[in-house]
Amino acid sequence: MPKTVDDDGGSAKIDVMVVGAGPVGLLLAGDLAAEGARVTVVEQLTEPTTESRASTLHTRTMDLLSDRGILGRLGRLPNGGAGHFGGIPLDLTAADPDHPFRGQWKCPQTRLESVLQQRAIESGARIYRGHRLTSVTDSGACVELKTVSVDGGRQHTWTATYLAGCDGERSSVRDLGGFEYARVPATQTMLRADIAGIDVRPRRFERLPNGLAVASKWPDGSTRIMVHALDAPARLSDDAPTFDEVVAAWELVTGESIGQGTPLWLNSFDNASCQVTRYCRGRIVLAGDAAHQQMPVGGQALNLGLQDAAALSGALRDCIANPSTGEGLSGYHSDRHAAGVRTLANIRAQTVLLLGGPEVDPLRAIVTELLQFQAVQSHLAGSISGRAQTKTRVVESSTIATAPNTPKESPDMSSLTGKTALVTGSSRGIGRAIARQLAAKGALVVVHYAGNVEAATETVELIEIDGGRAFSVASDLSTPGGVHELFLGLEHGLKERTGRTTLDIVVNNAGATTPEGVAPEDVTPEEFDRLFAINAKAPFFIVQRAIGLLPENGRIVNISSGLTRFANPGQVAYSMTKGAVEQITLHFARHLAPRGITVNSVAPGITNNGSAVFDIPEAVEQMSQLSAFKRVGEAIDVADVVTFLATDEARWITGAFIDATGGTLLG
Known part of the structure; x- marks a missing residue:
């Protein structure tokens, strides 16, 4: 537990006095105490804050926490989803696709502070709460501080070899220590x-x-x-x-x-942007928001501060061990001031893109186009994540959480940032999983649905929560005007959001099956026509209509079925429609190849689409026996295959039938 001054009179010799018991100060205190330094922390608040102002951890910060054994204390952290640059989707995994902590991770600040405080106390740091700093004097040989208790006004004097100000954007250490502050005022x-x-x-x-x-x-x-x-x-x-x-x-x-x-x-x-001109003055040094103030865009403020603390702990350790050299703090200033300059410039650029009015729309369009280039993605992702390309580190998998049917970061696939995609029938099931995966890779996704507006809205919301972009369009593909209605909504939505109607990726996923229990001899002409209208006629005319919108090297993926290779008499009419889909794939692949457009079919097998039968363990067990892997497929299994075919890595595959049945067709 944090102490009061009365516990020992505050008379113990102090190597480093840390002002501020937020994440930055506590990480610094824990680092130094773990190395044997005598560390005292004073904090104005009487209790830790209950406000989680920041919750995003980037790759470099995750590295630092992992190296110190802190990630294990935090428990499994959820993936923070796709990143952004000024509100424009940016795949942060591009900074280092093979890194185990690629991307960003979520950890409430309250949880992080609690773990860092416990670590600091266990390492020997003394923490005193309820003390407000009133004066600072650097004698050259040591630093003298005076504080007053916030509950009773009692004064106390402290003497330390070094003073570290980690007390936030309204830093008393900065003000009392006489630091110069370069400021760009808020607008x-x-x-x-x-x-x-x-x-x-x-x-x-x-x-x-x-x-x-x-x-x-x-x-x-x-x-x-x-x-x-x-x-x-x-x-x-x-x-x-x-x-x-x-x-x-x-x-x-x-x-x-x-x-x-x-x-x-x-x-x-x-959007004020401020930074001290020097991070150290004599024996007084600043870290975190005490040294720099910035708009909290993209979670960079907390990460910049924690990285300051990690660098400062090493510098102070060297100063304590080798007091005669005096080079440690100068090196800390050179390193972290430069990092602050880069980060503040990055944040100011993002702020313009994010908060500007219509006048920044042309700039946003250009940035969106530039983000199609891998080098641009890698550079900007690296500037946010704090990490350039490095070797993959081996870490315990328990620190990383994943879940089925949620977008996964897939470092072996190139980003789809700047691309647009249509996924028909994407309000639920396989279509929803495909839409979420494409959006997670950066594509703006058109979520098509026939009539379930609630499900379509949920798909769009899930994509937006993941950090992606999407909008929905309704049309009944069983009717003669369904395809036309779809493209009217699609073109209007794309024009509104991107300024053009280019459609890079088409996924024909919408489909209907013969009702369960209907024998082949009982299929009516009306039902037969309905199946062909949705499953075969609509995909043909969607491809036909999309040809004029598809750019060079566009992608078309048609969802077929394992039932074109596996007999199931109850679905003979449905299987016929999927056979037609495979013919659409074969012939359009040849027709569109001169433009670099690929056309492929993906055939799912038994896949959990959320229907009631998948809640019956006995039924699931029986269906699992058909797969070589002895399980039923999940929507994400098929979505990953489709997403791969949408990337540049699949440029040499066209006219193919991709078996995504989990080995059901192996016999």
Whole structure:
């Protein structure tokens, strides 16, 4: 437990005094104490904060935590999904595709602070809460600090060999220590709140005519919202915004009312950009937000601070061990000041893209085009993740969490950033999994559905929660005008979001089967015509209509079925339609090859589509015996195959029948 001064009078000799018991200060204290340094931490707050302002950990930070054995203490961390650059999808795995911590990971700040505090205490660090710093004096041989207790006003004097200011953007150490601060003033503000009792759809950096809106659900059911109104002046007050301010801004930007909710936390941040000119002055040194202030875009602030702390612990350790050299802190400044300059410039660029009005749309379009190039992806992903290409490290798999039927980071596939994709029948099942996988790789996905608007909306929301982009289009492909209706909605949606109607990827997934229990002799002409309309006629005319929108090297994937190779009399009419699909693939592959467009068929076998039969263990066991792997397929199994065929790596495959039955056709 953290101590009070009365526990030992605060008289113990101190090598390093750390001001600030946030993640940066606690990581630094734990590092130094673990190496035998005498470390004391003072913090103004009497209790750890319950606010999780930051929750994203990037690759370099995960490395640092893993090296210190901290990841094991944190437990399994969920993958943070796709990243972004100024709200434009960016696959952060591109920085180092083979790294075990590629991408980004989620860990609430409250959890991280708790683990870091316990580690620091176990290593021997002394932590005193409820003390406000009032003065700092660097004598050249040591640093003298004075604090006052926040509960009773008692004063106390401390003496340390070095002082580390890790006390945030309103740093007392920075101000009392006389550090120079270069500042670019704020011109824009983002309001942020956690609200209970509201029901708004998830939004991932949704740019609207009046501003920007972000919304996501917390596990406890409350909603984190962030909103920026385009014409609103920057808030110059350090006070938290009122709930009325947040409600008014949200309604202005989205048209939705959230006033019925209960605010749990209110906060604002702006686009001010500040950095001290020197990270050290004599025996006083700064780390984290005490040294630099930036807009919290993409989770870089916490990561930059933790990386400061990791570098500073090494520098201070060297200074304590070799006091005569005096080179450690100078090297720390050179390294971390340069890293801060790069990161702050990166964040300012993202802020322009994210919070700008219509005037930045041309710039966003150009950045989106540039992100199609692997070198650009790798460079920008590396600038955010804090890691260039390195050798793969071996770590315990228990630190990484994955789940079936959720998008997986697939480092062996090139990114689809800047691409557009149509997936028919993608409101649920295999189609939904394909849509999510394509979006996870960066594609803007058109989610087609026939009539289940709730399911389609859920697919779009899942994609947005994962960090991707999608919109839905309804059309009944069993009707004569269904394909035309589909492409009217598709072209309008693409034009609105990208400024053009280019369609890079077409996945013909929508399909209908013969109702269960209908014998071949009982299939009616009407049912026969319905199956062919949806399963064969619609794919033909979708490909025909898409030809004019597909660029060079486009991709078409038609979903067939293992039943074209495996007898099941109850589905004879359905199997005939899928045989027709394979003929569409064969002949269009030859027709479109001169343009570099590939056309392939993927044939699933028994695949869990969420229907009731897959909830019956005995039925699942019986179906599993048909697969060489002795299990039923999951939608993600098929989606991964389709996603591969959509990438550049599959450029030499066309006209192929891909068996995705899990070995069912092996006999």
